[in-house]
Amino acid sequence: MTAVKAIMEGTDPRCHTSSCRDGRCTLSMENAPKPMALINLEHEAASVDPDAPRSDFLFVGGRTPDAEWVSPIELTAGSARVSKFLPQLRAGAEIASKLIPRHIQVRFRPVAAYGGELRRSERDNFLKKANYVTFRNNTTQVKLIRCGSPLSKALSD
Template identity: 55%
Template sequence: MLISLEHEAAPVADDEPHSDYLFVGCDENGGLWVAPIELTTRKADFSKFAPQLRAGAAIADKLLPKNIPEVKFRPIAVHGGIHREEFNKFRNSRNKIPFRGNSVLIKQTRCGSSLTNALKG
């Protein structure tokens, strides 16, 4: 399921930071996945992606029941290109996005790439 957090019925106020989308789905083994997704057609800018994806993670945490034993989490930044300096920021272990006691690096991918591949890798 892909939830637009930009839609007027989204569970977030217009003036609150949030990711563009929230993906919730299951893998082939029945495991639950959640992925806040932030999109831009421009060059990737970590300082703009990170706060939006952190907010998307917080929204996902509120929406998903707390009694689900394991939720696989993958914040995804979709962009039109990336400079080496920005790429390194995405790979820096200090820049992980927290979700339910774990922190995960942001998966960055180019516009037009497969969401399935972004979730897996």
């Protein structure tokens, strides 16, 4: 079983989407790893406590099992703030961890897209190890990209 299949089977089809948009912030899915699953965790059918933090989307995609990506995605048309992004991205990582069986190997990258400004001090906060996101005992730095960018840019090494 692949991570994409696990996500598709483990989530309500009403949460499946092909566009990554929240308000005025969008990420392009052009050139995103395929096959893919994009789950809208904000949808009312998402099996998430409505009062609990969660990322806007969960992306899973890639052709081969060892090259599949898992990405919680948080979008804002405003400024990038660690205090806003971090709880949601960590919750998205936790949701992904529960949906994808541990024996399935994946690559992990939390993605934060912003439309406003990114102050140097805030960028430096994202670089602090304390502000990384953990998935399966591995900590990963949040990848910051601008609204309107392709998701593939965030997933490139």
